[in-house]
Amino acid sequence: MDRESRVNVSHQSAKDKHRSGRVRLIDVAHDAGVSRATASLVIRNSSLVSEQTREKVLKSIEKLGYVYNRGAAGLRTRQSYAIGLVVTDISNPYFAELAIGAEAHLEQSGYVALLANTSDTAEKQARSLETVLEHGVDGVLLCPADQTPPDEVARLHRLVPLVSIARSLSGVDIDYIGPDNVCGTQLGVEHLIAHGHQRIAFVGGPLQSSAREERLKGYKAALKKNGLDFDKSLLVTSQVSRNGGYSAILSLLESSNSPTAAMCYNDIVAFGVMLGLQAAGYTPGKDFAVVGFDNIADAATWPPPLTTVSGDPHKIGEVAASRLLERIQQPTLTTKQSRLPCNLIVRESCGAHT
Amino acid sequence: MDRESRVNVSHQSAKDKHRSGRVRLIDVAHDAGVSRATASLVIRNSSLVSEQTREKVLKSIEKLGYVYNRGAAGLRTRQSYAIGLVVTDISNPYFAELAIGAEAHLEQSGYVALLANTSDTAEKQARSLETVLEHGVDGVLLCPADQTPPDEVARLHRLVPLVSIARSLSGVDIDYIGPDNVCGTQLGVEHLIAHGHQRIAFVGGPLQSSAREERLKGYKAALKKNGLDFDKSLLVTSQVSRNGGYSAILSLLESSNSPTAAMCYNDIVAFGVMLGLQAAGYTPGKDFAVVGFDNIADAATWPPPLTTVSGDPHKIGEVAASRLLERIQQPTLTTKQSRLPCNLIVRESCGAHT
DNA sequence: CTGAAAGCGCTAACAA
DNA sequence: TTGTTAGCGCTTTCAG
Numbered sequence: 001m002d003r004e005s006r007v008n009v010s011h012q013s014a015k016d017k018h019r020s021g022r023v024r025l026i027d028v029a030h031d032a033g034v035s036r037a038t039a040s041l042v043i044r045n046s047s048l049v050s051e052q053t054r055e056k057v058l059k060s061i062e063k064l065g066y067v068y069n070r071g072a073a074g075l076r077t078r079q080s081y082a083i084g085l086v087v088t089d090i091s092n093p094y095f096a097e098l099a100i101g102a103e104a105h106l107e108q109s110g111y112v113a114l115l116a117n118t119s120d121t122a123e124k125q126a127r128s129l130e131t132v133l134e135h136g137v138d139g140v141l142l143c144p145a146d147q148t149p150p151d152e153v154a155r156l157h158r159l160v161p162l163v164s165i166a167r168s169l170s171g172v173d174i175d176y177i178g179p180d181n182v183c184g185t186q187l188g189v190e191h192l193i194a195h196g197h198q199r200i201a202f203v204g205g206p207l208q209s210s211a212r213e214e215r216l217k218g219y220k221a222a223l224k225k226n227g228l229d230f231d232k233s234l235l236v237t238s239q240v241s242r243n244g245g246y247s248a249i250l251s252l253l254e255s256s257n258s259p260t261a262a263m264c265y266n267d268i269v270a271f272g273v274m275l276g277l278q279a280a281g282y283t284p285g286k287d288f289a290v291v292g293f294d295n296i297a298d299a300a301t302w303p304p305p306l307t308t309v310s311g312d313p314h315k316i317g318e319v320a321a322s323r324l325l326e327r328i329q330q331p332t333l334t335t336k337q338s339r340l341p342c343n344l345i346v347r348e349s350c351g352a353h354t
Numbered sequence: 355m356d357r358e359s360r361v362n363v364s365h366q367s368a369k370d371k372h373r374s375g376r377v378r379l380i381d382v383a384h385d386a387g388v389s390r391a392t393a394s395l396v397i398r399n400s401s402l403v404s405e406q407t408r409e410k411v412l413k414s415i416e417k418l419g420y421v422y423n424r425g426a427a428g429l430r431t432r433q434s435y436a437i438g439l440v441v442t443d444i445s446n447p448y449f450a451e452l453a454i455g456a457e458a459h460l461e462q463s464g465y466v467a468l469l470a471n472t473s474d475t476a477e478k479q480a481r482s483l484e485t486v487l488e489h490g491v492d493g494v495l496l497c498p499a500d501q502t503p504p505d506e507v508a509r510l511h512r513l514v515p516l517v518s519i520a521r522s523l524s525g526v527d528i529d530y531i532g533p534d535n536v537c538g539t540q541l542g543v544e545h546l547i548a549h550g551h552q553r554i555a556f557v558g559g560p561l562q563s564s565a566r567e568e569r570l571k572g573y574k575a576a577l578k579k580n581g582l583d584f585d586k587s588l589l590v591t592s593q594v595s596r597n598g599g600y601s602a603i604l605s606l607l608e609s610s611n612s613p614t615a616a617m618c619y620n621d622i623v624a625f626g627v628m629l630g631l632q633a634a635g636y637t638p639g640k641d642f643a644v645v646g647f648d649n650i651a652d653a654a655t656w657p658p659p660l661t662t663v664s665g666d667p668h669k670i671g672e673v674a675a676s677r678l679l680e681r682i683q684q685p686t687l688t689t690k691q692s693r694l695p696c697n698l699i700v701r702e703s704c705g706a707h708t
Numbered sequence: 709c710t711g712a713a714a715g716c717g718c719t720a721a722c723a724a
Numbered sequence: 725t726t727g728t729t730a731g732c733g734c735t736t737t738c739a740g
Contacts, residue, residue, distance in 0.1 A: 022513075024733060035711045040735060048709065067513070068488045071425045071434065072733035075716045080425065082489065085469065091454055091651075096444050103471050107478075112485050115439065115469035117457050124461075131466050134422045135436065159376075159421070242655055275655060297445070301596050301629060303657055378717060389727045394719060404725065426717035429732045 023066045031060040043068060074136060083324065084132030084140040085113040088120045088167075092240075093296045094266070094313050095143065098166060101317025102141055109325055111138070122147045129156055139324045144169055146208055161331060163324040165316060168210045168337065175327065176337045177320040179311030181211055181293075184342030185218030186225075188291040188309050189263050191344055193226045195352050197261040197289060200228075203248050203273055204238040205265030212237075212265055215293065219263055234259055238269060245272025246279075253280050261289035261350075267296045267308055274302070274349065290349040305347035316340055377420045385414040397422060428490060437678065438486030438494040439467040442474045442521075447650045448620070448667050449497060452520060455671025456495055463679055465492070476501045483510055493678045498523055500562055515685060517678040519670060522564045522691065529681065530691045531674040533665030535565055535647075538696030539572030540579075542645040542663050543617050545698055547580045549706050551615040551643060554582075557602050557627055558592040559619030566591075566619055569647065573617055588613055592623060599626025600633075607634050615643035615704075621650045621662055628656070628703065644703040659701035670694055 029039040034053055041049045042057040049057075060066075074080045083106060090096045103113045114135060116128035125145045129152075132140060139161040144153070150171045156162055163175040192200050202219045205212035216235075223230050236252055238244030245264060249272070252258060264270035270292030274284040282288045285304040292299060295310035319338065327333055346352055383393040388407055395403045396411040414420075428434045437460060444450045457467045468489060470482035479499045483506075486494060493515040498507070504525045510516055517529040546554050556573045559566035570589075577584050590606055592598030599618060603626070606612060618624035624646030628638040636642045639658040646653060646662035653660040673692065681687050700706055 022733095026733080036733090037712085037735080038710055041710090044735090050709065053709085065509075067484070069490060069733055070488045071490045072429055072716090073735070075426050075429060075718085075733080076735045078716080082468070090444065090450050091447060093445060093447065093450075096447075096450050099469075100445055100471050103469060107470065107482065107485070110485075112489055113469050114436070115453075115457060115467050116461065117454050128461065130421075131461075131464075134424045135466055136423060136425045155419075271655065275657075278657075298652060301625065303629075303632075376717095380717080390717090391719080391728080392726055395726090398719090402725065407726085423717055426732090427719070429717080429734085430719040432732080 022069070023064045024069075025066070028057060028060045028064055028066050031064060032056040080136040080138055081110055082112050082114055082135060082137045083321075084116065084129070084135075084137040084142075086116045086118060086125060086128050086132065086140060087143045088118050088145055090115075090117050092268070093298070094294045095166070097296075097313040098143065098317040098320075101314035102165075102321040103317075104314075105318045105321035106325075109321075111325070113141075118145050120145045122149065126152060133159060139163070139328050141165060141320055141324055143167060146206060161324060161327045163320050163327065165320045166211070166313075168214075170210065173335050175323055175335045177316055177323060178211070178339060179309075179313075179316065179342050180339035181214035181342075182218040182221065182339075184293060184309040184311060184344075185215040185263060186222040187218075187342065187344045188293070188307075189219050189222035190226065191307075191346070191352065192261045192263065192289055192291060192350065193222065193228065195289065195350065197259075198228060199231070199234065199257070199259040199261070201234040201236070201249075201252050201259040201262045203236055203252065203262045203264045204245050204269035205240060207237050215265065233257075238265070238272075240266065240268060242268060242272035242275065245269035246276040247272075249273040249276040250280060253277075262291070264290065264292050267292035267294045267299050267306060270306055270308065270349070271298070271302060274304075274306075285348045285351050289351045291344075292349075295345055299345075300347070302349075304349050307347045307350035307352070308345050309342045310345050311342050312340065376423070377418045378423070379420070382411060382414045382418055382420050385418060386410040434490040434492055435464055436466050436468055436489060436491045437675075438470065438483070438489075438491040438496075440470045440472060440479060440482050440486065440494060441497045442472050442499055444469075444471050446622070447652070448648045449520070451650075451667040452497065452671040452674075455668035456519075456675040457671075458668075459672045459675035460679075463675075465679070467495075472499050474499045476503065480506060487513060493517070493682050495519060495674055495678055497521060500560060515678060515681045517674050517681065519674045520565070520667075522568075524564065527689050529677055529689050531670055531677060532565070532693060533663075533667075533670065533696050534693035535568035535696075536572040536575065536693075538647065538663040538665060538698075539569040539617060540576040541572075541696065541698045542647070542661075543573050543576035544580065545661075545700070545704065545706065546615045546617065546643055546645060547576065547582065549643065549704065552582060553585070553588065553611070553613040554615045554617055555588040555590070555603075555606050555613040557590055557606065557616045557618045558599050558623035559594060561591050569619065587611075592619070592626075594620065594622060596622060596626035596629065599623035600630040601626075603627040603630040604634060607631075616645070618644065618646050621646035621648045621653050621660060624660055624662070624703070625652070625656060628658075628660075639702045639705050643705045645698075646703075649699055653699070654701070656703075658703050661701045661704035661706070662699050663696045664699050665696050666694065 649664035
């Protein structure tokens with residue numbers, strides 16, 4: 001049987017050069033004059049192999065241009081060294097940065113990321129998750145779409161280690177890494193209060209989002225702590241887009257008792273708010289204060305530069321990846337909800353520089 | 355032998371529920387009372403199977419929560435349905451959009467994208483490509499880093515179907531999809547000329563980049579066509595960043611015979627240019643005209659809104675993915691260099707609205 | 709330290 | 725139409 005397969009092999013390896021076939025481990029082994037097993041050990045840096053044979057094998061690998069087949073290896077080891085990175089919307093720089101942070105950490109640890117962009121729809125997310133599972137990922141990093149059904153997540157969680165990022169999921173006990181939305185928003189609002197504002201609006205974000213709820217909580221906490229009343233008329237939801245912020249602030253400005261400052265759901269909304277203010281004849285940073293959330297790259301150079309809460313998405317991505325890898329190593333780890341500290345980046349849009 | 359393995363199987367499937375193991379095709383087959391082969395046919399939607407048995411199998415799949423193992427299948431079929439998406443920098447919205455377009459098309463065709471961000475360094479790119487190859491991708495979509503060694507690309511190309519996006523590679527005969535940089539820039543510059551500008555600078559971009567060379571060519575063509583002399587002092591390279599554009603325009607403004615308009619390497623540079631102009635007391639769109647390239651989302655809402663050349667990165671990503679899939683089907687296809695048409699989006703920064 | 713043999717979960721010829 | 729039998733390229737005991 002072994003003789004047979006050897007014969008086969010030499011036939012094939014002769015042909016393979018000219019066909020689609022790739023060089024296999026056994027070709028390397030033959031070339032180096034060792035067995036498959038030994039060659040395999042060399043590849044995986046085992047210390048059980050003599051320096052001499054290691055070099056021989058390495059030389060053959062180089063010479064034949066061998067590329068390791070992880071798929072085949074994974075069939076045996078049940079490890080793919082791939083993880084699913086399922087994200088709502090990479091065209092949002094915040095999520096892009098998250099993805100980059102995660103990818104960087106994974107890459108460094110020898111993992112590869114299977115990317116799927118869900119455009120925030122539950123259907124595409126479901127499809128993507130299925131695909132990613134079929135590819136045998138060792139774990140999934142999920143930034144859940146807004147309308148994610150909890151039981152779907154529960155099933156996923158049963159199948160494979162799972163960490164959720166930036167949007168927490170209620171009703172399922174899984175790891176979560178995101179910014180500390182409550183404290184971050186509180187920081188922003190207190191800054192506004194400290195600079196004399198009394199009527200501070202909370203602008204934008206979708207009603208169902210966990211992030212918005214948490215930020216709203218921080219907003220209320222800041223008001224309360226400073227003895228200010230919560231006024232429902234200063235609250236307005238919106239699309240997470242510039243247009244959303246734009247119309248939101250305009251509607252707020254129409255009211256008889258309009259605000260003098262806005263804590264925004266995020267930077268993108270804040271940009272819209274500032275554009276809206278300008279359209280209405282205000283000068284953000286002078287006669288109206290604006291604070292954002294996320295500190296995306298644009299915030300620093302927007303005219304005027306946006307005061308914003310920084311959640312460090314790159315780090316969140318990294319931490320999430322690292323947590324996932326830990327969990328893959330030790331599936332019994334208890335789950336953790338990590339809310340990374342935020343800090344306030346004071347620029348000009350809040351008027352505090354004057 | 356077969357009896358033995360069956361025995362094995364039933365043992366395992368009993369345990370598997372509680373261990374890490376997943377449900378396998380053979381479990382499904384047993385549950386449905388058919389052979390593995392038949393079950394396999396059902397999964398792959400073969401028409402060679404009766405409606406009755408198909409339903410039985412489907413029911414078992416559902417019941418047991420079976421998930422297909424593409425890794426194992428791929429070992430046999432030599433198809434992974436995965437493709438490598440190796441991109442310089444997703445945090446640049448232009449490339450993010452490219453990636454999204456590609457991912458969308460791949461997803462629709464049943465492929466998954468292995469994402470790697472190279473941060474524009476040749477080393478990480480080399481590592482990423484290797485990893486992606488080890489994972490057995492059926493093809494690679496590469497947006498090459500600036501200093502990519504041509505022989506590396508050649509090796510890659512020998513190993514796997516390859517399409518390059520947005521940055522062409524000299525010295526290797528591979529498919530390329532990108533914007534028509536020459537015509538696009540020409541469009542922009544001619545617009546400027548049509549509005550009376552005679553001293554038009556070409557601002558920014560890295561010296562070695564193929565994209566910059568092409569855009570520069572378009573710039574020169576436009577000048578020539580309109581009888582304007584090319585003046586080397588109106589040319590300045592820069593980092594592809596706002597800061598790059600900022601300092602570039604400032605240095606240009608110092609000259610005794612400074613320009614009245616700038617065709618910029620891309621939108622990001624253009625933003626820097628506008629910020630620099632404002633810092634120097636100019637009002638872009640009034641006393642100085644600026645045109646960008648890429649039409650990223652920010653361009654529309656920047657104050658003033660940026661006149662720019664639109665290359666439709668989402669479409670480029672889609673087309674590239676589709677070309678790659680074609681090439682995977684038919685490896686003998688002759689290579690094509692596609693430069694997708696660009697059009698000029700006239701907004702306010704060029705002053706043409708006055 | 710190295711080699712032989714068995715098998716990971718699937719598909720593809722070929723029989724039945 | 726369905727079942728049988730061999731592998732895909734690797735790792736992993738277990739002997740040497």
